[in-house]
Amino acid sequence: MTGANPVSTLMCTSVDLGSDSTLFDSTAYCRVIGRLQYLSITRPDISFAVNRLAQSMASPTEGHWLAVKRILRNLKSTLLFGLHFRRGSPLSLVAYSNSDWGSVRDRGRSTTAYCVFFGPNIISWKSVKQCSISRSSTEAEFRVLVNSAAEVMWVQSLLRELGIRLCSTPRLITNNLSASYVCKNLVFHSV
Structure with a gap:
């Protein structure tokens, strides 16, 4: 994924994930989803997309894998996102x-x-x-x-x-x- 083009959105809303019938390797899919769930602790912006994809861990399709790769491409473009505390801001x-x-x-x-x-x-x-x-x-x-x-x-x-x-x-x-x-x-x- 190092040469992948970054994207600004996590999921494409017009794609129906359940329409594809071609199954994908579930062990690789589960491994990546597990890591993304762990990452969502510090990146709550990806929580919805990751949890939606985690619902199909038993039988992922090629469409689900493309959606996972889209999340990874989005993470590549948002590496600097996070909580930023500035000196002098009120701690309340x-x-x-x-x-x-x-x-x-x-x-x-x-x-x-x-x-x-x-x-x-x-x-x-x-x-x-x-x-x-x-x-x-x-x-x-x-x-x-x-x-x-x-x-x-x-x-x-x-x-x-x-x-x-x-x-x-x-x-x-x-x-x-x-x-x-x-x-x-x-x-x-x-x-």
């Missing part, structure tokens, strides 16, 4: 959280979503369906606030272990006023 933690109150087509479960920024860089994020059904939008938002607060506390302890001091108290930001009142009022919390 900010978490943004949101939830949609579940609808009938989602079987009543709400979606939990949050992202955590360290200075100007996003370092952690999550978007999943909640395990249980919330009775109100306030309850759904409060659940995501609890999850994002736990993530912020974990990141804060990790930074402390690395010897990085924060310049301010971490902030949680939500768009639901009722959920923030529940957080602030100790009457709502059982001891």
Whole structure:
């Protein structure tokens, strides 16, 4: 792949991966996908494409192998991508959280979503369906606030272990006023 031309996109959206019937060597395919999954820890931009291709590890086709080679070509053109911390940028933690109150087509479960920024860089994020059904939008938002607060506390302890001091108290930001009142009022919390 050293002589391959770099590409700017990870996957071609117009190609149907399941349409090709020519099977490819699954051991080589699995080896490369495994390495790409390991790489996706530090390169979250390739996570979706790699996980989509990992779903066909049992019987990969030539089309899947071409998609893997496209990811490798994209990695060649994005070697300098990553988190860049500049001297003098504020070392603060900010978490943004949101939830949609579940609808009938989602079987009543709400979606939990949050992202955590360290200075100007996003370092952690999550978007999943909640395990249980919330009775109100306030309850759904409060659940995501609890999850994002736990993530912020974990990141804060990790930074402390690395010897990085924060310049301010971490902030949680939500768009639901009722959920923030529940957080602030100790009457709502059982001891």
